[in-house]
Amino acid sequence: xxxxxxxxxxxxxxxxxxxxxxxxxxxxxxxxxxxxxxxxxxxxxxxxxxxxxxxxxxxxxxxxxxxxxxxxxxxxxxxxxxxxxxxxxxxxxxxxxxxxxxxxxxxxxxxxxxxxxxxxxxxxxxxxxxxxxxxxxxxxxxxxxxxxxxxxxxxxxxxxxxxxxxxxxxxxxxxxxxxxxxxxxxxxxxxxxxxxxxx
Amino acid sequence: xxxxxxxxxxxxxxxxxxxxxxxxxxxxxxxxxxxxxxxxxxxxxxxxxxxxxxxxxxxxxxxxxxxxxxxxxxxxxxxxxxxxxxxxxxxxxxxxxxxxxxxxxxxxxxxxxxxxxxxxxxxxxxxxxxxxxxxxxxxxxxxxxxxxxxxxxxxxxxxxxxxxxxxxxxxxxxxxxxxxxxxxxxxxxxxxxxxxxxx
DNA sequence: CCCTCTTTCTACCATATGGTAGAGAGCGAT
DNA sequence: ATCGCTCTCTACCATATGGTAGAAAGAGGG
Numbered sequence: 001x002x003x004x005x006x007x008x009x010x011x012x013x014x015x016x017x018x019x020x021x022x023x024x025x026x027x028x029x030x031x032x033x034x035x036x037x038x039x040x041x042x043x044x045x046x047x048x049x050x051x052x053x054x055x056x057x058x059x060x061x062x063x064x065x066x067x068x069x070x071x072x073x074x075x076x077x078x079x080x081x082x083x084x085x086x087x088x089x090x091x092x093x094x095x096x097x098x099x100x101x102x103x104x105x106x107x108x109x110x111x112x113x114x115x116x117x118x119x120x121x122x123x124x125x126x127x128x129x130x131x132x133x134x135x136x137x138x139x140x141x142x143x144x145x146x147x148x149x150x151x152x153x154x155x156x157x158x159x160x161x162x163x164x165x166x167x168x169x170x171x172x173x174x175x176x177x178x179x180x181x182x183x184x185x186x187x188x189x190x191x192x193x194x195x196x197x198x199x
Numbered sequence: 200x201x202x203x204x205x206x207x208x209x210x211x212x213x214x215x216x217x218x219x220x221x222x223x224x225x226x227x228x229x230x231x232x233x234x235x236x237x238x239x240x241x242x243x244x245x246x247x248x249x250x251x252x253x254x255x256x257x258x259x260x261x262x263x264x265x266x267x268x269x270x271x272x273x274x275x276x277x278x279x280x281x282x283x284x285x286x287x288x289x290x291x292x293x294x295x296x297x298x299x300x301x302x303x304x305x306x307x308x309x310x311x312x313x314x315x316x317x318x319x320x321x322x323x324x325x326x327x328x329x330x331x332x333x334x335x336x337x338x339x340x341x342x343x344x345x346x347x348x349x350x351x352x353x354x355x356x357x358x359x360x361x362x363x364x365x366x367x368x369x370x371x372x373x374x375x376x377x378x379x380x381x382x383x384x385x386x387x388x389x390x391x392x393x394x395x396x397x398x
Numbered sequence: 399c400c401c402t403c404t405t406t407c408t409a410c411c412a413t414a415t416g417g418t419a420g421a422g423a424g425c426g427a428t
Numbered sequence: 429a430t431c432g433c434t435c436t437c438t439a440c441c442a443t444a445t446g447g448t449a450g451a452a453a454g455a456g457g458g
Contacts, residue, residue: 024310026225041407042407049447051446148383154372155362159361166357167309172327173331174349192350195395195396207436228414240415241417245437
């Protein structure tokens, strides 16, 4: 075949993120993925020896991508906690809205086997630690509302991924997915979180 | 048979909430449910003619239960928006922690067919409308931070269900599911949301 | 030209799963 | 007793799905 090395593999990963993230792991068959990519099921099984290993690869790649996005946002923001939070929201919301499945996949983790969940947790752990330490320090400095920094991280995460992964909820409050609606969503989410975090 | 009328049916519904809510609809087989209840698969299919109709019944019952809990909480709280929010959090968090699958099921809705999602949305719509109107009114009266009331409802919902349905995230921040941990979670969640809503 | 390596596909297979058909068991009414 | 109703079960079936075996088809080196 003519395709450049890795192209098929990458396409499979991409399609898998979308499908697993939107419908859930077990609701997606290898045939579904193959159909989206435009290959035979066996090609999928050639690049990933089993559905389970495909999932692992998908999770790992997603974690890496998201980590990079967040890392860049934090780095480019001024050294002020609220500004950084705002930057992260902005950075995460863009890919999240363009590909809703991304955060959907993150959420899917809680439904998977403890092994998969723990793998991801371990991978994300250093980031979480850093975030918690940072928040703790800024709280002590009076630049953030004093609270349990760990739970604040979890709550912020819950708010952002929650709002980004539940189109149903947004439709229930008659929100519309237009450009204007998106801008409004972003600004409301930011205000909401900043209000929750401000001293 | 001797069993009181409806007992089997209720057991099936209960087990289905737990299984669908924790593992996801398509990851649960009728045999799984039957095994938990302690009957044959055919008994499940006797009470609910298909897996799909079982799901519908499960969703409807869950919606009714949750609505009752929230309704009662709002009614019993003083007529002050922040107190009401606090009461609702308290009321929702109790069943949510005891049966994590409850809110997990609510979340599952976004992965299901548009028909199921719309059914639920329609059912919940009046509550949402009332909540939005109430918030709008209280914002105008200066008792809540002024914002888009619809999105505030969605964001609050996202925060609560997010934190209640993602044990993985909580474990990642080293939260422990003890009685003390639970109390702390509730108080931090309340503080977080109240801070986000206060004028 | 041919050998080998990589990549993809066709042909199957075993199992799991949703669902159908119908039998049997308890029980109240006639 | 027996008829009928409710409820649960055993026996099957068709299909979908994850996975195996191995053939074909290019591409590059000798």
